[in-house]
Amino acid sequence: MYTLNWGELSISEFLQHYWQQKPVLIKAGFNQFADPLTADELAGLALEEEIESRIVSNKNNDWQLHSGPFTEYDSFGEDNWTLLVQAVDHWHPEAAKLLDPFRFIPNWRIDDLMVSFSTPGGGVGPHLDQYDVFIIQGEGKRHWRVGMPDSSLEQHCPHPRLLQVTPFTDCINVITEPGDILYIPPGCPHEGISVENSLNYSVGFRAPSQKDLINGFADHLLDQNLSGERFTDKNRAVANSIGEITVADIKQVKQLVTAMANDDNLLPHWFGEMISQAKHELDINQPDPHYSPEEIAEYIEEGSVLTRVGGLRCCYYQATPNSDILLFINGDKVVIPANELSTVKLLTDQDHLSVEDNLLFSQSDSRLQLLTQLINQGYWYFSE
Template sequence: MNENTLFNSNITKEEFLKTFWNKRPYLFKNAFQNTEDLASAEDLLDLALDESCETRMVYKDQNSKRRLVHGPFSEEELHEYLKKSFALIGHNLNTLSPEFYEFQKAVDFIPGWEFDDVMSVYSNDDMSLGAHIDNYNVFIFQGLGKRRWEIQESPNTEWREDEELKVLKEFDPDYEWILNPGDMIYVPPGVAHHGTSLSESISYSIGFKSLETSDVLGSFFTELDDVGFFSNNSFNSKTSSDVPEEAFKFFREQAQNFINDEKVFNKWLLKKLSAPKYPIEPSGDPIPESFEGMSIEKDVQLKYAFAPTGEIAVNRKLYKLTDKQRNLLLQILDANPFGPITISAEQESELKDVLKALWCEGAIFESAL
């Protein structure tokens, strides 16, 4: 194996992206080490009690039907759920500790603007979420215990009506894999998968959003409409409900013009791809007179995307930078969010206005470390 192979396997990044990404599942044996030490069951149960954490509980009722409830939970509620067959799901673990953030960085050969979150599933023996399909790319690795994964590459997408979760009505797996601690599978969008715990189990997933054309174009035209791109032209109609051909032609041409305008579309796409999962709140702290020598941190969910033209979008705001400025900014943006970053004199000189803007948005702030 060479340094370009993935997760202790014999496959290179290039081979994986060409042959499997968005196409076929793949099994990585012994992808990670010491995954049992990432989090204990108690750690994940604590998340379910925390109002600032996003959690869900799936449990089986007296008729063995899966039911879904959202956290946070009281200790009494949690105690009752743990008496049943259950699966506790935790979201956004990458924002909670540097250990989980490292798993986000482990897959940084995938564009960061596609990244969604690191998620956990803690379940007792013989529990599953049912055979289902995700509309995103996901790496799933085993932290504690064992889990059996059954895979069907071309499923029939009819859903059971007696389940609160979207569970497939028919599931005929093509193959199955048993995951031990450290093992990992990759599952592309549209591939059915069914995971069943074979003991007390903690598994983790690293999810990447799939950008659907309908979503991209829909939000693009919504934004254009909000800023008044479409004309309020009057059209001659036979009746109040009649839409004449000239109206269809006009709006069709408008839509084509905006999509074909590379500057308009590219700027919008950069802004969309740099949007964080949840809004970043400004701190309201006064802007420092100088950033030089200051120890700062960046918001853990800060996202950014840049184009070959030199434009970069950070937290949905566009900046036109030179190559030198962009490289200096990336030294800040690429840094670990769980540690301080010291601003150099060169960064202060070249990026003063950008740093001020990021500070006002809450994207960067003074470190307490």
């Protein structure tokens, strides 16, 4: 278990003064930090076809990007390259624990844990991200420079798949050591260059754009065959120019579009399904054959505990205390009675279900049926 040491800050002060506002270095944020994996283990993950990985190298200012999987590294030399592996929390339970200290931000906002290994001089160049990130320094040291948002900066591509930014003025210039944590808000230019062989852990957050939201909402309407109301213009005045789209026309269109977006019976269903979908492959193994509720009840009685598969996104929505609860798991939606909030919180707020937790499910046929369904989908598994 990792405990975040804020120093003179508190979580409330961080959220008030830094979150999405300005970068900050949390020195020794993890005291006596121990890496949850080794560079060799990371290289092992990069061998797998289903795990997204890439190597960024820079030899004499010749930037190159290579996509995994990777079977060898000798060709890259001993310096100036970085291996990056996405969604390590999906595949490595110990590394996944690094996300827990940052869960003062809701589950639906947390994206994944990216882990990188860099040789001396390795990095991806100065760049911008459009999402919040906490970067934890593991083994080794890294030189970080971070600036404030600057509209005069220009982005360019030294490689077709690598986006960088022009030189920037830094407000943080530091050598990070094991356990140091760097928080970088969206739009802040930054660059990290490895001083020696080093590991870094990046806790990223989801920040859907307006385009993403509109596209996703439109797809949902198409999937559900929801056409909504049609444009109407009762009492229209005589047109002065038949080629004109009037201000009143645009106002009517705007009202038609926003009316659907303001539908509280529609929007939460779509958003929960969309935001709970994993962006990267999950390590799901469905039991074969599937369990019956009776078998699950027996395991619970025998004292078995359950673990949630790494990277599984779980969240819920309840409009009022008396409303049904919408439980979202990996893009699926289950409607749960309002009086089962404690059950829903167990499934969304905890990675592990203890013997005592599981007893709650065995006390109700509907709860046991839900748990059986989740286990048969491979979302939860018996770990003891």
